[in-house]
Amino acid sequence: MFRTEDMEINMGPQHPSTHGVLRLKLQLDGEQIKDMRPVIGYLHRGVEKLSEHRTYSMIEPLTDRLDYVAAISENLGYCGAVERLMGLQVPPRAQHIRVVLAELQRIASHLLWLGTHALDLGAMTVFFYTFREREIILDLFEAFCGARLTYNSMRIGGLLEDVPRGWFDRVRHFLKIFPGRMKEYEDLLTVNRIFLGRTKGVAVLSAADAIAYGVSGPPLRASGVNYDVRKALPYSSYEQFEFDVPLGSHGDTYDRYLVRMEEMRQACRIIRQALDRMPEGEVKAKVPKYIKPPAGEVYHVVESPRGEQGFYIVSTGGEMPYRVRFRAPSFVNLQALPVMCRGGLVADVVAAIGSIDIVLGDCDR
Amino acid sequence: MADDKDSKPASAPPPPAPPAGGGPPSDKPSGPPGAAAAPAAPKADPLKETVPSRAVDLLKERFADQVLEITYYAGAAISVIRKDRFAEIATFLRDHAELRMDYLSNLTAAHWPKRDRPFEVIYHLFSISLRHRLTIKILLGEGEETPSVSSVWPTANWHEREVFDLFGIRFTGHPDMTRILMTDEWVGHPLRKDYPLEGNPGDHVQYREVTTAEHVYRYDKANIRGFGWKKEVEKTGVGRG
Numbered sequence: 001m002f003r004t005e006d007m008e009i010n011m012g013p014q015h016p017s018t019h020g021v022l023r024l025k026l027q028l029d030g031e032q033i034k035d036m037r038p039v040i041g042y043l044h045r046g047v048e049k050l051s052e053h054r055t056y057s058m059i060e061p062l063t064d065r066l067d068y069v070a071a072i073s074e075n076l077g078y079c080g081a082v083e084r085l086m087g088l089q090v091p092p093r094a095q096h097i098r099v100v101l102a103e104l105q106r107i108a109s110h111l112l113w114l115g116t117h118a119l120d121l122g123a124m125t126v127f128f129y130t131f132r133e134r135e136i137i138l139d140l141f142e143a144f145c146g147a148r149l150t151y152n153s154m155r156i157g158g159l160l161e162d163v164p165r166g167w168f169d170r171v172r173h174f175l176k177i178f179p180g181r182m183k184e185y186e187d188l189l190t191v192n193r194i195f196l197g198r199t200k201g202v203a204v205l206s207a208a209d210a211i212a213y214g215v216s217g218p219p220l221r222a223s224g225v226n227y228d229v230r231k232a233l234p235y236s237s238y239e240q241f242e243f244d245v246p247l248g249s250h251g252d253t254y255d256r257y258l259v260r261m262e263e264m265r266q267a268c269r270i271i272r273q274a275l276d277r278m279p280e281g282e283v284k285a286k287v288p289k290y291i292k293p294p295a296g297e298v299y300h301v302v303e304s305p306r307g308e309q310g311f312y313i314v315s316t317g318g319e320m321p322y323r324v325r326f327r328a329p330s331f332v333n334l335q336a337l338p339v340m341c342r343g344g345l346v347a348d349v350v351a352a353i354g355s356i357d358i359v360l361g362d363c364d365r
Numbered sequence: 366m367a368d369d370k371d372s373k374p375a376s377a378p379p380p381p382a383p384p385a386g387g388g389p390p391s392d393k394p395s396g397p398p399g400a401a402a403a404p405a406a407p408k409a410d411p412l413k414e415t416v417p418s419r420a421v422d423l424l425k426e427r428f429a430d431q432v433l434e435i436t437y438y439a440g441a442a443i444s445v446i447r448k449d450r451f452a453e454i455a456t457f458l459r460d461h462a463e464l465r466m467d468y469l470s471n472l473t474a475a476h477w478p479k480r481d482r483p484f485e486v487i488y489h490l491f492s493i494s495l496r497h498r499l500t501i502k503i504l505l506g507e508g509e510e511t512p513s514v515s516s517v518w519p520t521a522n523w524h525e526r527e528v529f530d531l532f533g534i535r536f537t538g539h540p541d542m543t544r545i546l547m548t549d550e551w552v553g554h555p556l557r558k559d560y561p562l563e564g565n566p567g568d569h570v571q572y573r574e575v576t577t578a579e580h581v582y583r584y585d586k587a588n589i590r591g592f593g594w595k596k597e598v599e600k601t602g603v604g605r606g
Contacts, residue, residue: 041546048531049555053562084439087412211467211493214520227468227493296412296438299471299489299500310471310489327471327489335523364546 006034011349013042019116019353020360022334031345036338040331043364051324056082056156056291059324064150066326067362069112072105072141073304075154080235081300081311082156085293094158094283095237096274100171101144101153102236102302103267103274107178108137109305109357110260117257117354118189121198126188133181136174143167156291158284168275175268182264189257199254203340203352206251213336216329217307218263219356222248222255229303236302240277241270253355260357292319306330306357330356330363418442420464420490420499428454433504443500448511451503455517458490458499466490466499469514472524474532476558482506484534488514505534513539531556 012023021042027035047066051059063074076098083090090098115130138148143164145153153159189195205215210223220227228245230238246262248255297314310327333356340352414437421442425432431454434445446454458466471489484505491498503511513536515522525536526545533554535542544551553560 041544041548044546046555049560049562087439212519214469214518225493232493232496233498294412297443298439299441299498301470308470312471312473312487312489314475323475325471325473327473331523332520335520 004029013039019358020363022353022358022360022363024337024349026346026349028346031347033341033344033346033349036341036349038334038337040334040360041364043360045365047365048324048326051321053320055319056293056321059321060154060156061150061152063326064152065361066328066365067304067306067309067330067359068149069359070105070109070305071149071151072101072153073109073302073309075151076102076236077300077302077304077309077311079154079156080302081298081313082291082293084300085296085298085313085315086156086291088157088285088287090158090236090285091282092237092279093162093281094285096278097159097163097283098154098236099238099241099274100271101141103271104137104140104171104174106267106305107264108134108141110264111137113260113305113354113357114185114257117351117357118195120350120354121195123189123192123195126185129181129184129188133178140167140170140174143170155284155287157287158282160284162283168278171271172275175272178268179265182261186261190261196254198348198351199257199355200252201250202253202348203344203355204250204252205336205340209336209339210251213339214332215307215336215356216332217303217305217357218256218259219333219336220307221245222259223251224249229301229308233301235300238270241273243270253351256355290319292317301327304329306359306362307333326365328362328365330358330360331365334358334363412439413437414440416440416442418497418499420458420466420497423461423464424454424458424499427457441498441500443502445502445504448503448505452512452514452517454501455514458501459517463495465492465494467518468493469518469520469524470498472514472521472528474528474534474556476532476556478558480504482509484509484532486511486528486534510535510537512537515539530554533557 007028009026009028010023011026013021023039023042025037025039026033045065047062050062054062060075060078063078064071066074111130111134115127118126141151141153142148144167145151145160147153205219205223207223207225210220210225215223216227224247226245226247229235230243231245243266246259246266248259293315295315295317297312299310299312301308301310303309307329308327309329310325312323312325312327313321314323316322337352337356341349344352416437421435421444424444424446425435428446428450431447431450432444433447436443458464468491469488470491471487473487475485475487477483477485482504484507486503486505488501489498490501505511511534513521513525515525515536516538522540523545525539526541526543528534529536529542530544530546531554543549547555
């Protein structure tokens with residue numbers, strides 16, 4: 001007698017399209033996925049434990065290494081959390097520069113995502129195009145703080161230094177050329193039949209599932225849930241800027257693509273407003289040399305390119321935090337991956353992983 | 366946070382501490398009290414301001430005997446509750462028409478070894494439709510379990526696994542209480558305060574016989590030339606380099 005049985009197969013931890021050291025145990029019925037179990041922790045460095053033994057200013061470089069493709073968002077969230085813990089007001093100029101940096105970082109992160117996601121799906125050209133523009137942004141960051149990936153660009157209470165002379169003009173130049181470049185990507189993908197075939201209706205996540213699984217960021221908004229931390233709980237003067245929150249309707253991979261593309265345009269819009277209204281003045285508040293927040297605790301969230309990035313800090317009044325927890329959007333979003341993939345095909349797992357845009361450094365901490 | 370900060374003046378600066386173990390804002394067991402208290406005192410007042418919170422009011426109204434303490438810090442309400450009826454409270458918070466706490470933003474724990482009940486499990490809830498937040502805390506003794514909320518908010522599944530992995534707190538009714546970040550063989554729970562920051566990994570991994578199915582590869586000095594599979598690794602210092 002013939003019989004069929006399920007096959008269990010490992011995808012990763014060294015698979016080129018898992019974007020890092022992620023292992024997926026797939027349970028397959030032929031090509032179809034019956035179940036999936038993500039195995040994580042390969043990149044666990046114990047950042048939370050380390051943070052309990054560092055002073056507040058020594059933790060900021062550690063946050064760079066969590067989500068290493070969007071380090072500025074991590075810096076912004078961490079500094080914002082400590083500032084709230086201390087009740088510190090950041091000067092408006094520093095807030096505006098922070099917004100410019102964070103939105104440039106969002107574009108850079110989405111460009112990296114777009115290039116690699118398209119590459120996973122077989123469209124190689126886009127990768128070269130997006131990395132060309134990402135390079136311009138990395139050059140801007142290098143001009144600002146000297147680093148290209150792990151910036152350590154902010155300080156508790158503001159910024160270390162004001163921007164170099166002519167930096168805003170370079171940002172404006174980028175804003176001028178970027179819409180044309182975005183058209184190039186869209187010409188390659190938006191109505192590309194192969195890309196549509198690989199993404200439309202693939203890895204669908206319903207709005208109810210997305211909320212229940214705590215999904216945040218573009219995957220949540222692609223499912224049609226209007227939750228953007230910048231609008232819902234504004235931080236760093238985001239309430240002063242006009243921008244739209246793009247929403248999807250189907251919750252599939254293609255909608256996540258569309259949402260991120262629109263987010264890049266909205267990011268340009270925010271940067272333009274911030275540059276136009278850039279206030280003059282100091283970039284750092286008066287901060288004691290030894291930062292000792294009063295005893296208390298705070299949970300501060302920011303919208304990183306990947307979603308809701310949370311910082312939970314408990315202080316006992318000492319110079320080191322008592323407990324630090326980084327709520328990683330990659331960690332939480334990854335949990336919804338089996339929900340998206342069940343019933344789909346093996347080849348679509350690659351599309352699904354790409355579409356939630358995880359960074360394993362953020363996920364494993 | 367920012368939008369509800371300026372609506373009510375500071376009326377009750379420090380909330381009265383209840384008898385059984387308070388939250389972190391009210392007592393500081395291990396910080397240097399003398400140094401920090403004096404300069405921080407004038408600053409602390411606006412931070413500890415009471416903020417109006419519908420969630421806290423309803424929680425007090427409906428589960429008066431379950432709420433142990435409410436504290437405020439930096440515009441956020443933190444309520445410490447009993448764990449007995451927590452599953453019921455969680456469903457209430459999620460489903461009540463005025464609360465709709467459908468989004469469990471974060472779940473974590475903290476270890477306070479000097480307290481009577483040394484573990485705190487912390488839930489950061491958010492309502493996507495109504496845009497308000499609430500922090501819930503549960504105090505636990507050593508070895509005590511707390512009900513899992515992974516049936517109320519499925520996202521709690523991994524968060525609870527992480528808390529189990531790093532703190533050793535078990536959640537009753539959790540579908541899959543296994544380690545998530547550390548390896549399965551790991552001994553101890555790294556985020557406990559008595560767990561050292563530095564040390565030899567050999568002290569924390571319990572080696573056992575390796576089955577072919579598991580394919581656990583162990584790299585050690587004795588095996589470096591053969592690059593083979595070591596079948597039996599004992600906790601006798603092999604592989605410590």
